[in-house]
Amino acid sequence: MDQFISCMGNFFSRAVNGIVLSAQSEDPGIIMRTIDYLSRRSDLILDLMLEHLWLVVFTLVIAIAVSVVVGVIISYYESFAQTVLGICQVLMVIPSMAMLAFMVPIFGIGFTTGVVALVLYSLLPIVRNTYTGIRELDPAIVEAAKGMGMTERRVLLKIKLPLARPVIMAGIRTAAVMMIGIAAIAAYVGAGGLGELIFSGISRGHQPMIIAGAIGVSIIAVAFDYLLYWGEKRFSVEGRTREVTE
Amino acid sequence: MIKLEGLSKIFPGHTIPAVKDLNLEVKEGDVCVLVGPSGCGKTTTMKMINRLYEPTGGKIYIRGEEALKMDPIKLRLDIGYVIQEIGLFPHMTIEENVATVPNEKHWPADQVKQKVDEVMTLVGLDPNVFKSRYPSALSGGQRQRVGVARAMVSDPPIMLMDEPFGAVDPITRARLQNEFLRIQERMGKTIVFVTHDIDEAIKMSDTIAVMREGELIQHATPSDLLSAPADEFVSNLVGRNRSIKRLHLIRINEILEDVNRAKPISEDAQTEEIKKQLDQSDIRTVIVVDRNNKLKGIIGVNDLKRTTGEVAKDYCQDVSDTVTSDATLNDALSVMLELGEGYVAVVNEDDQYEGTITLGDLLNVVKEDN
Amino acid sequence: MLQNLWKWLIIPLIMLGIGAAVVIYTVNNPTDSIVARMLTYERVFRVIREHMALLLVSMIGATIVGVLGGIMLSRPKLYYIGRVAENIVNIGQTVPSLAVLALFYTVLGLGFRVAVFALFIYSILPILRNTFAGIDGVERSIVEAARGMGMNPFRVLTKIELPIAFPIIVAGIRTAIVINVGAATLATFIGGGGLGDLIVTGLSVHRDMIIFTGAVIAAITAIFLDYMIGKVEERVVRWT
Incomplete structure (x- = not known):
């Protein structure tokens, strides 16, 4: 225990020292150098950013299609559901580096590897939320719909999915934010994007490059998170309710 | 404490x-x-x-x-x-x-x-x-x-x-x-x-x-x-x-004296008399009793139109519920609510007619209190 | 009881068995001389040891700091700071782990300790947030009943608030572990070592066997830890 505390103290002092040193004397021009780098290579950074977004959006579309279908299917087969959710849980727990590593021998280096890994990761949040969103609907609503003579297909499309949409949207948001981070790692296996800046920056010891990449990825992630959060609120059922004026 | x-x-x-x-x-x-x-x-x-x-x-x-x-x-x-x-x-x-x-x-x-x-x-x-x-x-x-x-x-x-x-x-x-x-x-x-x-x-x-x-x-x-x-x-x-x-x-007999209501008519009262009584009645209903003052039934305005006959006995409808005069006003209210009528007939233990209580009478009691 | 324990242990034991079998097989059957040189027991055990050190030190530290910090922020005097901190933490959690490691590298340089420190800071976030949210979520009436019956604030915290918030705190720790296990394989990029070393080495020399060994052990470690904390989570919530 003593050892642990002294160890922790050591880290803190090191960290504080590091920050203070880098801010004061060692490298006073880091901010300037980063700004300089950004202005010089803005075209490259923009390209990589678009590449990053393309990878994420492309994958997200596939992931939503696959996951919502899986989620709907398992909502009809209760016994099946726990197994599928368990597998998805395990997939998400596997470290992203390990997942990408598994993909490389199969799909080689490149975009495909990134897409497959990202889809596997995003399964759990969307599948689980689709499943719980449907399962936790008020059974009376579903019964009423059936009682009025809707076919199961109509009940699903007209009642269940629209009502479960906020929950599904929340799952998509979780998945999207996670994907942006993992897409950065996927740059290491040649999927492209802002991760390239981070990795080549680290290997060359080029700090402005690393900062540009890291902050770029963070900005995308925070922006996506906010955008989807806003979308959730804006397009939710409540958001569309209008006061009836006589 | x-x-x-x-x-x-x-x-x-x-x-x-x-x-x-x-x-x-x-x-x-x-x-x-x-x-x-x-x-x-x-x-x-x-x-x-x-x-x-x-x-x-x-x-x-x-x-x-x-x-x-x-x-x-x-x-x-x-x-x-x-x-x-x-x-x-x-x-x-x-x-x-x-x-x-x-x-x-x-x-x-x-x-x-x-x-x-x-x-x-x-x-x-x-x-x-x-x-x-x-x-x-x-x-x-x-x-x-x-x-x-x-x-x-x-x-x-x-x-x-x-x-x-x-x-x-x-x-x-x-x-x-x-x-x-x-x-x-x-x-x-x-x-x-x-x-x-x-x-x-x-x-x-x-x-x-x-x-x-x-x-x-x-x-x-x-x-x-x-x-x-x-x-x-x-x-x-x-x-x-x-x-x-x-x-x-409050018990019913405490207020019954103060209530001024038309007298009941006998079984063999003529149609003309019934009509006269009905016009005077504030509840649009007359009470019918037999010779011993026992409650026989009631006649409403519609009963007179619907059925043909000569004397009160012919028009008379049965009464489904009454209260006794020693019951409380609250009991009377319950019966009225149950029957869905604005009045209830009050009888004594021998089923002899004593009077009629209306919702208005109850309201008066409540008003006095306030 | 013993039977229960056995049920508990059977899945972790199977997982450890698979891990051990993979290591023994790959080390003893190298596909060529490069693999043989790169994949020795000594090297495999070293990266596992490093990996565990990364995880344990950062997680223990983050749990202590996160829980204590969450408790402090939930106290009435600091409550509004807590509300603000919650929002900052939410944004911080959105920042990808690779970006966090990279940014710490630019400030602190390379090394194992930098990696531990970055993981430690990153893991505090979900624990801190869940501790705060868990205590904040305890119904006011319950706290009031406890106070009204004569519990002092410390008793209210330890007997009522923490036990009720416990499942949420454990869920936060579980989230932190999952994130941490994933991020620990990235530590290699800033010189932190760990199982990421094997994967990166394998990728750079194009030897699938090395990649595979590293990935399998990393995945098993992650699943193992998640499984164990999941069981703990199940055990503690008897009352709902």
Whole structure:
């Protein structure tokens, strides 16, 4: 225990020292150098950013299609559901580096590897939320719909999915934010994007490059998170309710 | 037992006091109910007694001791506390919940166990069944019982109850109230009880303290409050209930003499006479009796049109329900509501007609009262 | 009881068995001389040891700091700071782990300790947030009942608030572990070592066997830890 505390103290002092040193004397021009780098290579950074977004959006579309279908299917087969959710849980727990590593021998280096890994990761949040969103609907609503003579297909499309949409949207948001981070790692296996800046920056010891990449990825992630959060609120059922004026 | 002197409370950030210069004394073994509309300061007053809220002015004496100078923790350990939301601890079994205060007081384990069993039985929960359950497995009424048991387990001489029966359905509430009264009769605790329901206040209390906007308006026994409300506010508060209570108290024969209504007609009265009587009747109905003044039935306006005949007997319809003259006005009201009519015929034990009571007569009684 | 314990242990034991079998097989059957040189028991055990050190030190530290910090922020005096901190933490959690490691590298340089420190800071976030949210979420009436019955603030915290918030706190720790296990394999990029070393080495020399070994052990570690904390989570919530 003593050892642990002294160890922790050591880290803190090191960290504080590091920050203070880098801010004061060692490298006073880091901010300037980063700004300089950004202005010089803005075209490259923009390209990589678009590449990053393309990878994420492309994958997200596939992931939503696959996951919502899986989620709907398992909502009809209760016994099946726990197994599928368990597998998805395990997939998400596997470290992203390990997942990408598994993909490389199969799909080689490149975009495909990134897409497959990202889809596997995003399964759990969307599948689980689709499943719980449907399962936790008020059974009376579903019964009423059936009682009025809707076919199961109509009940699903007209009642269940629209009502479960906020929950599904929340799952998509979780998945999207996670994907942006993992897409950065996927740059290491040649999927492209802002991760390239981070990795080549680290290997060359080029700090402005690393900062540009890291902050770029963070900005995308925070922006996506906010955008989807806003979308959730804006397009939710409540958001569309209008006061009836006589 | 409990004495509040010039008690006041101003919440930080507010200018209007929540409780203003309040003086109140609760005698040992009494149930004092604080009643008033929401926001009148009744809960605030109660929470100052166990110092969940610190008063901004005034003094509190509990058994002659100044509560504000005592250690609040020790003070609270000796005051049972029940709140509307019950506040059962969801991560503890019922037994652990009930044993909270004894455990805080570090009682020996076997004594705690015995006391928990005793108090659970007292509130009507079988310890063997409920002890090891968690609150989530209980119904609303059962939870309320646990809440009361938990407050009573260490035998506190004083109990504070904030709408303790507020969160259950009316039937369960009535049952819990009756059980509580039964227990209180035996235990004789000094209780401060908060409610916004005047019915509950009248039912449960030895004294009622009516509050409005942080001030004590009247502190009196329920019957004094009913007969002599201090001001308009109090009479409004008890108003409706007071009248209905009066319906309970007054018997039909007490008002029957004052009611001036057309005489009944005999069985063989002619159609013309019936028509004349009907025009005069304020209830558009005439009562038909036989020679011995026994009730035979009634004739309404429509009966005359619908059926053909010559004498009253031919038009006469049966009466499905009547009241006796020694019944209360409330009984008369019940029958009227049941029949869906605005009147009811009154007979004596031999089924002889005595008169008719209308809704209007009842209203007059209620009006006089106000 | 013993039977229960056995049920508990059977899945972790199987997982450890698979991990051990993979290591033994790959080390003893190298596909060529490069693999043989790179994949020795000594090297495999070293990266596992590093990996565990990364995880344990950062997680223990983050749990202590996160829980204590969450408790402090939930106290009435600091409550509004807590509300603000919650929002900052939410944004911080959105920042990808690779970006966090990279940014710490630019400030602190390379090394094992930098990696531990970055993981430690990153793991505090979900624990801190859940501790705060868990205590904040305890119904006011329950706290009031406890206070009204004569519990002092410390007793209320330890007997009522923390036990009720416990499942949420454990869920926060579980989230932190999952994130941490994923991020620990990235530590290699800033010189932190760990199982990422094997994967990166394998990728750079194009030897699938090395990649595979590293990935399998990393995945098993992650699943193992998640499984164990999941069981703990199940055990603690008996009352709902």
